[in-house]
Amino acid sequence: MGNQQLKGLIIKSTGSWYEVLNEESREVFRGRLRGKFKVKGLKVTNPIAVGDYVLYEQEEVEEETVVIKDILPRENYILRRSTHKKWHGHIIAANVDQAIMVATLGFPRTSLGFIDRFLVSAESFRIPAVILFNKTDLLTEEGIAFQEELMELYESLGYRCLSISALTEENLQAVEQLLDGKKSLIAGHSGVGKSTLINALLPHVEQRTAEVSTYANKGKHTTTFAEMFAVDDHGTFLIDTPGIKELGIMNVEENELGHYFPEIREAMEYCKFHNCTHTHEPNCEVRNRLETEEIAESRYISYLSILEDDDNRR
Numbered sequence: 366m367g368n369q370q371l372k373g374l375i376i377k378s379t380g381s382w383y384e385v386l387n388e389e390s391r392e393v394f395r396g397r398l399r400g401k402f403k404v405k406g407l408k409v410t411n412p413i414a415v416g417d418y419v420l421y422e423q424e425e426v427e428e429e430t431v432v433i434k435d436i437l438p439r440e441n442y443i444l445r446r447s448t449h450k451k452w453h454g455h456i457i458a459a460n461v462d463q464a465i466m467v468a469t470l471g472f473p474r475t476s477l478g479f480i481d482r483f484l485v486s487a488e489s490f491r492i493p494a495v496i497l498f499n500k501t502d503l504l505t506e507e508g509i510a511f512q513e514e515l516m517e518l519y520e521s522l523g524y525r526c527l528s529i530s531a532l533t534e535e536n537l538q539a540v541e542q543l544l545d546g547k548k549s550l551i552a553g554h555s556g557v558g559k560s561t562l563i564n565a566l567l568p569h570v571e572q573r574t575a576e577v578s579t580y581a582n583k584g585k586h587t588t589t590f591a592e593m594f595a596v597d598d599h600g601t602f603l604i605d606t607p608g609i610k611e612l613g614i615m616n617v618e619e620n621e622l623g624h625y626f627p628e629i630r631e632a633m634e635y636c637k638f639h640n641c642t643h644t645h646e647p648n649c650e651v652r653n654r655l656e657t658e659e660i661a662e663s664r665y666i667s668y669l670s671i672l673e674d675d676d677n678r679r
Contacts, residue, residue: 414456467553481667
């Protein structure tokens with residue numbers, strides 16, 4: 366083959382090697398970057414992420430390996446704080462159509478703060494977010510009532526919610542419809558049943574993960590990388606994100622945070638001060654709506670906690 370540049374999709378990154386899928390031929394190649402790659406204006410530890418589209422050339426020597434020549438412009442990306450470099454981010458995934466959070470209200474219980482941080486992060490990257498409440502088969506009557514209340518709250522803010530059980534496959538079809546034709550990032554604390562859900566959606570994945578890990582994980586690192594799985598052959602992909610504990614709310618300015626809470630965004634136009642932080646200022650519409658319960662207390666607490674976090678980090 367001559368040096369023809371082909372377009373590929375990054376489906377896995379293991380540090381220095383990448384897996385590149387040619388969507389037309391459905392072939393997967395091992396690829397590497399040649400030379401140093403800088404991403405303009407972005408302080409990140411990884412230049413290429415899962416979900417990136419790249420241009421590559423096949424290497425003459427081995428047909429199986431390719432050289433990545435260029436990264437095509439991203440529609441969006443989602444970052445988390447780098448665990449190694451203080452002011453850097455790590456791109457979890459690029460070109461994502463939706464971000465899906467798997468939450469459980471039984472055991473383990475996903476905190477509302479964690480859900481809200483996830484939603485804020487998705488909002489800040491302008492990625493639509495969905496919440497799947499899993500393990501509903503284990504809930505008491507009281508638990509079911511609480512979950513319904515929460516789903517009502519989040520749906521009223523414009524977030525799609527589904528009540529599911531990955532184990533009994535309850536509502537799995539609705540999840541499949543939700544994923545159809547999209548690239549979805551899926552996240553959640555360990556123990557919420559994310560793997561069970563992925564295995565139920567992708568019966569062929571388990572064997573695939575065993576197969577792939579032979580060359581990539583010579584010594585298994587603790588840093589695990591996001592990986593993208595093809596659900597079908599017409600553009601449905603699932604991006605699995607291991608350990609997304611510190612999902613990155615990065616560099617959000619104090620008076621910008623409110624924009625990532627739809628209900629605060631709507632109220633803040635009516636605050637007396639345009640740079641209102643909604644914490645102590647007079648005639649703050651956000652706090653007025655909190656009083657009248659138009660804004661949920663749990664959401665306001667999440668807002669304060671993220672604000673405080675960011676202040677401490679500065």
